[in-house]
Amino acid sequence: xxxxxxxxxxxxxxxxxxxxxxxxxxxxxxxxxxxxxxxxxxxxxxxxxxxxxxxxxxxxxxxxxxxxxxxxxxxxxxxxxxxxxxxxxxxxxxxxxxxxxxxxxxxxxxxxxxxxxxxxxxxxxxxxxxxxxxxxxxxxxxxxxxxxxxxxxxxxxxxxxxxxxxxxxxxxxxxxxxxxxxxxxxxxxxxxxxxxxxxxxxxxxxxxxxxxxxxxxxxxxxxxxxxxxxxxxxxxxxxxxxxxxxxxxxxxxxxxxxxxxxxxxxxxxxxxxxxxxxxxxxxxxxxxxxxxxxxxxxxxxxxxxxxxxxxxxxxxxxxxxxxxxxxxxxxxxxxxxxxxxxxxxxxxxxxxxxxxxxxxxxxxxxxxxxxxxxxxxxxxxxxxx
Amino acid sequence: xxxxxxxxxxxxxxxxxxxxxxxxxxxxxxxxxxxxxxxxxxxxxxxxxxxxxxxxxxxxxxxxxxxxxxxxxxxxxxxxxxxxxxxxxxxxxxxxxxxxxxxxxxxxxxxxxxxxxxxxxxxxxxxxxxxxxxxxxxxxxxxxxxxxxxxxxxxxxxxxxxxxxxxxxxxxxxxxxxxxxxxxxxxxxxxxxxxxxxxxxxxxxxxxxxxxxxxxxxxxxxxxxxxxxxxxxxxxxxxxxxxxxxxxxxxxxxxxxxxxxxxxxxxxxxxxxxxxxxxxxxxxxxxxxxxxxxxxxxxxxxxxxxxxxxxxxxxxxxxxxxxxxxxxxxxxxxxxxxxxxxxxxxxxxxxxxxxxxxxxxxxxxxxxxxxxxxxxxxxxxxxxxxxxxxxxxxxxxxxxxxxxxxxxxxxxxxxxxxxxxxxxxxxxxx
Numbered sequence: 001x002x003x004x005x006x007x008x009x010x011x012x013x014x015x016x017x018x019x020x021x022x023x024x025x026x027x028x029x030x031x032x033x034x035x036x037x038x039x040x041x042x043x044x045x046x047x048x049x050x051x052x053x054x055x056x057x058x059x060x061x062x063x064x065x066x067x068x069x070x071x072x073x074x075x076x077x078x079x080x081x082x083x084x085x086x087x088x089x090x091x092x093x094x095x096x097x098x099x100x101x102x103x104x105x106x107x108x109x110x111x112x113x114x115x116x117x118x119x120x121x122x123x124x125x126x127x128x129x130x131x132x133x134x135x136x137x138x139x140x141x142x143x144x145x146x147x148x149x150x151x152x153x154x155x156x157x158x159x160x161x162x163x164x165x166x167x168x169x170x171x172x173x174x175x176x177x178x179x180x181x182x183x184x185x186x187x188x189x190x191x192x193x194x195x196x197x198x199x200x201x202x203x204x205x206x207x208x209x210x211x212x213x214x215x216x217x218x219x220x221x222x223x224x225x226x227x228x229x230x231x232x233x234x235x236x237x238x239x240x241x242x243x244x245x246x247x248x249x250x251x252x253x254x255x256x257x258x259x260x261x262x263x264x265x266x267x268x269x270x271x272x273x274x275x276x277x278x279x280x281x282x283x284x285x286x287x288x289x290x291x292x293x294x295x296x297x298x299x300x301x302x303x304x305x306x307x308x309x310x311x312x313x314x315x316x317x318x319x320x321x322x323x324x325x326x327x328x329x330x331x332x333x334x335x336x337x338x339x340x341x342x343x344x345x346x347x348x349x350x351x352x353x354x355x356x357x358x359x360x361x362x363x364x365x366x367x368x369x370x371x372x373x374x375x376x377x378x379x380x381x382x383x384x385x
Numbered sequence: 386x387x388x389x390x391x392x393x394x395x396x397x398x399x400x401x402x403x404x405x406x407x408x409x410x411x412x413x414x415x416x417x418x419x420x421x422x423x424x425x426x427x428x429x430x431x432x433x434x435x436x437x438x439x440x441x442x443x444x445x446x447x448x449x450x451x452x453x454x455x456x457x458x459x460x461x462x463x464x465x466x467x468x469x470x471x472x473x474x475x476x477x478x479x480x481x482x483x484x485x486x487x488x489x490x491x492x493x494x495x496x497x498x499x500x501x502x503x504x505x506x507x508x509x510x511x512x513x514x515x516x517x518x519x520x521x522x523x524x525x526x527x528x529x530x531x532x533x534x535x536x537x538x539x540x541x542x543x544x545x546x547x548x549x550x551x552x553x554x555x556x557x558x559x560x561x562x563x564x565x566x567x568x569x570x571x572x573x574x575x576x577x578x579x580x581x582x583x584x585x586x587x588x589x590x591x592x593x594x595x596x597x598x599x600x601x602x603x604x605x606x607x608x609x610x611x612x613x614x615x616x617x618x619x620x621x622x623x624x625x626x627x628x629x630x631x632x633x634x635x636x637x638x639x640x641x642x643x644x645x646x647x648x649x650x651x652x653x654x655x656x657x658x659x660x661x662x663x664x665x666x667x668x669x670x671x672x673x674x675x676x677x678x679x680x681x682x683x684x685x686x687x688x689x690x691x692x693x694x695x696x697x698x699x700x701x702x703x704x705x706x707x708x709x710x711x712x713x714x715x716x717x718x719x720x721x722x723x724x725x726x727x728x729x730x731x732x733x734x735x736x737x738x739x740x741x742x743x744x745x746x747x748x749x750x751x752x753x754x755x756x757x758x759x760x761x762x763x764x765x766x767x768x769x770x771x772x773x774x775x776x777x778x779x780x781x782x783x784x785x786x787x788x789x790x791x792x793x794x795x796x797x798x799x800x801x802x803x804x805x806x807x808x809x810x811x812x813x814x815x
Contacts, residue, residue, distance in 0.1 A: 111561060113735050157725055157732055159745060171745035181750035184757060188810055190791030194691045195646060197791065199741045200749065200810045207746045259542070259554075309550045 028292040030367070031143040031247040034240055035134075035360055036280070038297045038322075039160060039250060040273070042257030043112065045266055046302035046319035047337060049085070050099055054078045057339040061306045065262060065313070075099075079332060084267045087274035088322075091281060097324050098382050100356060101334035104318035104349025108301065112257070112315075116300035120161045122354050122373050129374075131164030133357055134248050137372035139166030143247045148213035149206060151248040152239055154232045160250050165199060168206045174235045175214045175242070182211035213244035222282035225275040229253045233276040237283035240293060247365070256299065260310040273297075277324060284326075291326030294364050296356065304346055305339055318349040321356070329384045355380055386415050388783060393689055394678070396787055396815050397642055398422050399483030400698055401706035404773060404784055419678045423671055425482045426521045432476045434510065435468050441507050441592040465506040470728040471714035473513065474721070477701045478714075488520035488670075489513065490697060491641055493729075494736040496531040496563060498540035500729045508536040508592055509729050524634060524668035525625050532559060532621060533594040535587045541734065544586050548602035551579040556620075558734050564624040566633040570609070577606040582617040625668065635660035635673065642677055644688050645740040655680040690788035690814045693743045696724035698815060699752055703807075706785070707770055709763050720755050724748050744813065756807050760800075767803060778802060786811045 048065060051072045052058050059066045072080030073089060079099075081088070091097040107125035109115045118125060122133035131139075138150040149170045151162040162169040172178040185207040192198030218241045224234040232251040239246055253273055258265050277295060284290040302319030320334070335350035342348075358377040361369035370376055386394075391410035395402040410418045442458070450458060477486045493516055500509050512534050519527035531537055532555070538544045541555035556579035560570045584601025587594065606615045609623055624630055639648070639656055648656050662676040663669075677683060694702065700721050703709070711717070721728060725748050731737050744752075760767065774781045781802060782790065790809040797805060806812060 111557070111567070112733065114567065153745070158738075158742065169746075171747040173747060178746070178750070181754055184750055184753035184808075186792065186808060186810060188791050190810070193788070194687075196691055196693050196741060196814055197810060200693075200744055200813055201791065203744055203746050203749050204810065207750065210746075310545065 030365055031147070032245055032292065033364055034246070034289065034293045035248040035364065036236055036240075036293060036295045037134075037161060037248065037250045038273070038277070038295060039156075039252040040256050040269075040297055040299040041252050041254035042299075043115075043301045043303055043315055044256045044269075044297075044299045044319060045258060045262065045313050045316075046321075047305060048262075048266060049082050049270060050101060050320040051080045051082065052078060052337055052339065053080045055337075055339055058305075061339065063307070064311055065307045075332065078336060082267070082270050084270040085274045087271075087278040088324075090278070091324055092330060095330035095384075096281075096326060096328050097322065097330050098328050099320050099322060099332050099334075100351065100380065100382075101320040101332065101336055102318050102347070102350025103321055103334065103353045103356060104301070104347070105352055105354075106349070108317040108346070108349070110301065110315040110317075112300055116160075119298055119300055119353060120163065122357055124374075131166060132159060132161035133372050134161040135159075135164035135167040135169065137361055137367065137369070138168070138247070139164070140371040141367045142167075144245070146213075146244055147246055148210045148239075148242060148244040149246050151250070152246050154235045154239075154249060154251045155228065156250075156252045160252075162248070162250060165202055168209065170206060170210055172235070174231070175238050178214060179211065182207055185211065214239075214242060218242075218287070220283045220286055222279060222286055224279045224283070225272065227272065229272050229276050230279065233280050234283075237280060237287070240284060240289050241287040258303070258312045259308065259314060260312045262307075262312040277322075281324070293325050294328070294360060295322070295324040296360065297322040298353070298356075302347065305337070305342060306345060317343075317346040323356075323382055327383050329382055333380060333382065351380070352377060386413065386418060387411055390415065390684065391418065392783055393684070393787070394418055394422070397683075397692075398487065398678070399705075400477065400487070400702040401483075402784055403706070404780075407784065415679060415684065419675060422484055422678070423521065423675060425484065426488075426671075427480070427482050427485045428518050428520075428522075429514070430476045430517060431480055432472060435465065435472055435506075437465055438507060438510050441505075443589045443592075445589060462504060462506060466500050466509075466729070467715060467718065469500075469506045469510055469513075470718045473728055474701065474714045474718055477697065478704050483705075485517060485520055487641075489517040491637075492516040492520060492527065492531075494731060494739075495637065496527075496534075496537065497731045497734050497736045498534075498536040499731055503536045503539045505536070505539070505592070508539065511592075512536040513729075519670075521671040521674065522669075524663065524670055525622075526668075527670075528563065528625065529618065529621055531563075532617070533585060535592050535594060538585060538587055538594070543582060546579060546583050546585070547600040548580075548583050551576070551583065551602070553579040555579070555582055559621070560624065562735055564633065565627060565629040569627070569629045574608050577608045577615075578620045580604070580606050581608065581615045581620045585617055628664070631664035631668070632660045635663050638673065638677055639682075640740070642674075643680075643682050644691050645693075646691065648682070652682045652685075655682040690786075690811060692815050693740055694813055694815050695737070695739060695743055696721045696726035696752075697728075699724065699813070700755065702815075703756060703759060707759075707763060707767055709759065709766065720751075723751050724755070749813070752813065753808065756812070760804060760807065764800060767800060771799060771803065782806060787815050 051067050053069045053072045071083055074080045120132050121129035123129040134151055143150045150167045151169045153159045153162050153171045155173055185204045188201050188204055192201050218238050224230045236249045236251050239249055255269055284293050301316050303313035303316040308314050337347050354373050354377040358369045359379040359382050361367050363379045363383055388407050388411040391407045392402045395406055480486055515530055515534055541558055542552045543555045546552040553575055556575045561567050580602040584597050586597045603614050608620055659677050663673040666672040700717055785806045790811050792809050
């Protein structure tokens with residue numbers, strides 16, 4: 001059996017005293033199902049990612065940047081993918097890739113900082129929250145105490161949706177480095193005298209709790225792309241097969257703020273994204289975890305439909321995002337961009353992004369989403385029966 | 386004022402609190418000590434600059450380079466960038482006025498530009514000089530100078546902003562991040578202000594600011610309800626005239642020196658006074674800092690040890706505290722980057738968020754590892770450093786930590802005592 005071969009071949013030992021990795025077909029419930037968030041930092045140009053190649057307005061708005069009809073990877077009679085996303089086509093063909101179009105929110109903010117804050121804290125446009133939506137979810141409904149951590153932020157400089165002191169979250173670059181350094185954490189007995197000290201003490205206690213549980217590094221037969229995103233994907237895969245679970249992992253790919261000379265940069269980034277996700281699938285399939293993993297992409301905003309004067313695009317609003325996993329119901333969801341009825345030059349949103357989060361919380365993990373999201377948001381039908 | 390207060394003042398204005406300085410300042414009143422700090426400020430760096438700082442290459446010359454030459458040139462830029470970061474770290478390590486460098490770093494995190502986008506160590510050097518020159522000067526002058534600074538024009542696309550093709554990047558950020566703060570302007574204000582800033586450009590031969598009237602949109606504009614043929618300078622003056630600006634800057638200075646927590650009932654009066662001081666003094670940073678450093682909130686015991694040390698505080702502070710000498714600053718520059726503060730390359734125009742954001746499991750472990758390794762290497766020197774303490778644990782504690790340690794002190798002496806203190810969570814705070 002493939003899984004046993006993998007276990008036999010793997011050199012970096014992680015003990016398996018009776019705790020089975022999830023098997024294809026076996027019931028995995030609640031937080032034992034993994035959520036991997038992929039942040040596209042900078043505001044991904046959705047229109048050139050999920051392309052309305054049959055819409056003449058698209059070509060009128062982007063004389064230089066538009067992708068030609070015969071260049072795109074056609075998904076149906078009106079929508080295609082940027083050619084650099086070719087590595088995702090096997091997932092599409094297997095029905096494991098869903099694309100949710102028109103994700104956004106009311107009164108969109110065009111500032112990077114503010115908009116990513118809105119996405120990460122699941123706040124309304126005029127509301128200022130400090131905790132990430134996942135941190136709030138874990139605070140309301142904690143994952144099992146035996147987990148290495150509730151969530152892990154891989155790479156990057158911030159905790160994003162995991163921000164806040166209420167959940168057990170880790171930031172790390174790779175599990176091996178974490179294990180090596182964890183011996184420096186202090187088992188502290190002191191009571192926190194101020195907020196800064198409380199934060200430090202909490203981080204230390206999270207590190208100590210995780211240190212025993214995070215295996216140094218599973219090996220995979222699948223290959224990972226080179227570069228920081230490939231490394232982050234490898235780390236995510238290692239965390240995914242870790243014996244003591246984690247409920248959520250966040251990885252990031254940066255550089256999407258393409259105000260100038262977009263074409264080459266965007267193609268490169270989408271290629272990295274697609275190769276990374278394909279490699280992640282390969283590793284998870286090897287480990288028997290593909291059916292119990294859900295991958296979601298997100299970004300602070302899409303980009304303006306009309307190209308600018310420097311062969312790029314400026315900050316926009318609604319965008320399409322990817323949903324992938326062994327149990328995902330592939331296909332196009334949401335609404336194709338309505339380029340003929342822009343608002344202030346930007347796309348109106350069709351689906352509140354909080355519905356995507358509600359889908360992960362309620363339909364994937366089976367936890368209540370109202371406290372985490374500050375209200376009721378109807379989940380989307382993104383899973384197979 | 387006593388050694389506790391002396392230690393607090395030195396730790397917050399500088400990077401460390403040396404024993405001799407604590408003893409000196411302990412005999413002064415708060416006002417005398419604050420005046421001494423403010424008086425010691427420099428307007429120029431003490432360390433000589435790297436040899437190449439006048440080697441500006443006009444873009445035209447770069448374009449004419451052959452493939453091989455260009456490759457060499459790019460490599461040279463990378464090497465020079467690192468050298469420049471090392472030069473600044475050396476300045477922070479060696480300066481007799483750490484407050485100068487703290488304020489230069491503060492303004493670097495306010496009027497942000499990044500080597501990653503600007504790609505010119507020469508321009509970043511000039512910006513660094515500018516920020517230091519005005520560090521405790523006049524904020525109005527600093528705003529004008531920083532806005533026209535070539536590195537800033539590159540970073541926020543000011544040079545690409547021209548009549549008929551406005552680029553709103555700078556107009557938005559000057560309002561959102563440099564003066565008013567979020568929510569105190571409209572999109573229309575941004576659009577109109579962008580038009581006012583057109584024509585601000587860089588002279589390719591020198592890399593200095595140059596105004597190009599042909600590119601300026603001289604038409605009628607309305608910003609904050611004021612109409613006229615507004616130009617960039619006028620808009621900056623309009624921004625300086627708004628009450629939100631002094632409040633925004635005062636709040637930032639508060640978070641740098643006093644506390645990150647929302648001001649308590651009693652503290653709000655202090656914050657108001659500091660903000661008024663900035664406005665009423667015509668934007669004198671020095672006068673404002675004086676007001677801040679003499680405020681009750683700054684000295685309040687509940688505000689000791691409430692700020693997280695930045696990577697600069699931790700790295701430079703530790704190097705200074707233990708008088709560690711080194712021949713190569715590069716390793717420390719790289720460590721600072723790993724801890725989340727890559728000098729001259731803040732992550733985005735909002736700068737380093739600071740505060741608790743400096744500490745995650747990744748950075749906390751890396752911070753511990755840095756200090757741990759440093760102590761191993763410098764053990765011999767530290768033994769010498771310990772001698773004046775004469776075994777007095779409490780004096781050592783007061784020098785190294787901003788407040789009593791979190792963990793109970795084991796019964797140890799000498800180096801073990803030092804190790805125990807710097808491994809304590811409180812060592813990460815100031």
